[in-house]
Amino acid sequence: MRDEIMRLVLGDLRGPLSGDQHEELLERPSMRYILGTLAPQNEQLEPEKDEDLTASDEDDDGEQGPAETPGAARPVVLPSSIGLSFAVERTCTALVVRVEWGRYERGLSESQETEKGNPKTVWKRVPFKAASPPIRLAPGQIDPWRPDPDRPAIEVRGRIRASEPTWIVTLFLVNGQPPLQEQRDHAWLFQCGLEARAADGGAAIVRRPLPAPDATRTYPLARQEDLELAMLYRHEREFAVGHGVGADWTEAPGDRTRAISVRTESAPAYDVPRVDAVTSADEPELANVEFDMEALSALEGQALGQALAPLAAAYEDWITRQERRAESGRDGLDEHREAARPAIQRCERALARIRDGLALLERGGIEAEAFQLANAAMSLQRRRGRVVEARRRGTEIDEAAVARRERDRWWPFQLAFILLNLPAISDLHHPDRSDPDAVGDLLWFPTGGGKTEAYLGLAAYTMVLRRLQGQLDGRTGQHGVGVLMRYTLRLLTVQQFQRATALVCALEFLRRERAAAGDARFGSEPFRIGLWVGMKTTPNTTEASAEAVERARKQSGEYAGSHALQLTRCPWCGRPLSLKSDVKVELYPGGRARTFVWCSDASGTCPFTAARADGEGIPIVTVDEEIYRRLPALLIATVDKFARMPWAGETQMLFGRVDAKCPRHGFVTAEIGDAGRHSAVAGSTAVQQQPHGPLRPPDLIIQDELHLIGGPLGSLVGLYETALDELCTWEVDGRRVRPKSSIP
16 A cells, blocks of 8 residues: 555656556646656746745734835746766676656657547657667766767766775766746756666666774764764665655665665655564563553652663663674774763763652652652553544544453653653752753654654653642642643644643643642643644634634534644544534623633533533643733644744743733733633633742753755744743742753
8 A cells, every 4th residue: 555655646647647658737747746856957946936945934914023025036946957976896897777768759649639529638648768888987088978869968978086995987868958938848848867887787876985984083062963874874785865856776686785776866765664672572670560551650769779770781781792793893893882882871871860860859849749659640640541432433432441352561761761850850050951052862763663652751750740849939730831841743742732731631631630639739730731822723713712613613524724623633532523512602801702612522521521621621732822911831832833933922821921910811921911810600700810920931942854954944943042031031049940842
C-alpha cells in the first residue's frame, strides 16, 4: 500500500501522471508538474505568480499586528540545470553518461475528443533517452556533450579534479534553450534524469574520502559536530551529492564500499528504520529496574530510589563499554578517537544528572510526591487510551477490563529523560535553567519511538509540582500556564493536542479524587489544556465560538469552519463528540465567557459529562480570548501565534502577567479589561473583580518538531525566542529564573 501511495504521489508531482510515456495533458505541463523540471535560460516566475509562496498562512487572520508596506517583489529565476558530484577510483579510465527527459508539444489528441467529436488540443509527451560516448577521465573541463542533435542548446557539462586516491567528477545537465514568447512550455524539460557509470561496467564509484581529524588541533563547535557525525555514520556510504536535486546510486552486489552507478533523483526516498528501545536482553541490569508506572506511583523514598538506581548503573556500564571501544580503535573507530571523547563526556554528564534526579526522589518531599502522581496520571491516561481505542472500533466493551488489559511501562530512555530533568524543574535556581549558557535537552529519532510519552511524563510532573509548591516569591503556581508546547506545523499541533488532552483529563480526575478525600493542596482550579492556533482552526473570541455552534446546529452534515471542538471523541471514554450537541457557549457578561465541551455519555458514568464535571466538562480551552482569561496549565501553540506578542498585550497573561481576577470570567489585564462588578443573573451570583498579583510563568518549554527556518519566518522565530526569554524570566530571591527547555 505504501509503495502504491508513493507511486501515485510521484506521478502527481513529477509525472507522467498515468505512467504512460506518451501521455496527453489538457493543462500546461509547467503548471502540472513541479519536480524534475528544467526551465529554459533566465525563465522567471513573476511576483504575481508567486503569491502562494510568499503569502503567510495567517495573512487573513488579522493576527500578525499592523501590516507592513511590502517592498517590491522580485521575480524568481527558475532552475535550468541539475547535477551531481561523485568519486571514481583512479584505475577507471572512462565514464558513460546517460540522460533522459520528456518534452511536451502542443497538438491534436489521438484519444481525447470534444463533445462534438473533434480531437482535443493537448500537450503530448515526447520521451527522450541517450547515452554519451566514453568520457575520458583526466583533470579539467569536460567537453560539452549535446545529447539531442535537434536541440544543441541542451548540454551535459562537467569537470574532473584529481584528489588522491580518486577522481572527483561533477556533471550537470543544462537546459540552455532560450525562453519562448508563445507556447513557452516547448522549451521546458520534464522528468529529467542524469546517470553516470564506468564505461567498462565495473563498480568503480567509491565513497569520497573524508579528511582525517588532526589530534593536535582544537576544533570549533561546528567542526566538532562534523567530526562526531563522521564517527556515528562511518559505516554509511554516500556515493554522490546532488546539486539542485537529490542523488541516488546502485551499490555493487556484495560490496557496500562501491557503486555501479550514480544518478540524480528529484524525489529521493529512504526507509527510516524503526527505533526500538533497549531492553534487559541488551542490558541485563535493566531487569532490576521498576518501569511499571502504577508501581512507581506507590513507591516512596529509599524504595523509590532502589527501584530506579539500576537504570543509572546500566547506563554507566554502557558508557564504560563505549569508552573502551573507542580507545581500542575497533569497528572503524581508530581515526575517530578525538570525536569520541567529548561525546563520552556528555554521556557522563547525563549520567550525573540522572543520579541527581534519583537523589532528589530518595529525599522524599513534594518532589517525590509529584513524581508519584505524574506516574499515576500517565498510567491512567494510558488505560483510558485503550478504552477510547476499543470504543472507536465500535464494539461493546467492559471499560474496567479493557483499561486493565496490560501493564503500562516506561521505556528506559523515557524514564532517564524524566529523571535527568527533575532537578532543574524542581529547583528554580538550578544551573540547567538559570545559567545563561544552559541548553535544551534534545530527543531526536524518528516518529513512533516514544518521544511524546517522555515529555508528557515530564509535563505531568511539572504541572503537579507547581500546585504542591504553592507560593514562591509572591507568585502562585496554583494558576497560570505551567508547560508551554510549541509546534511548527498546525496539523501536528492538533494531533498532539488530542493526545495530551487525555493526560490532562487524568490529572484533573486525580485532583478531584484528592479534593474529595480532603487534600486541598492541588487547588480548586481545574487542570486544563489549551490550544492556541490561528483563527482558521479555532475562534479568537467567545462570540465567534457561539456563532460557529449556532451555524453548525442549523446546517446538515459536519461544520467545516473554525470552531472550538478540536476533539472527535471524549478523551476519557471514547464516545463521539458533536459540535451541535456537546458544545455550550456562555457569553459575557451574564455567562462565564466560556465555551464548554461536555462528554456525550448518556449514562452519566463518564466524569466529564455535564452532570459530573462540576461546571467544567472536558477541561479544554481552544478560544483565544478564553485562553488568556483561564490560563490552562498546559498550552499547545504554533510559532505563528508567538509572532503577534509584540502587538497583542493580552498575550503577556500567558506568562503570568495579570492585574486582577473576576470570579465569573477569570483573569484580567489592562489590555482585556473588565467591568469590575457584575450583577447577579439567572444561575450566577453578583461578583466583584479583585486585584491579583503576577503568576508564575511557565516552568517548562517544549519545542516539538523543531525546524531551522530562514527568511521572514526565521525572523519571526528569532522574535519569538527574544520575547519568550523576556516574558518567562523572573526574579526569585534576587536571582534570575528561566524555564527549562526541551526539544523532542
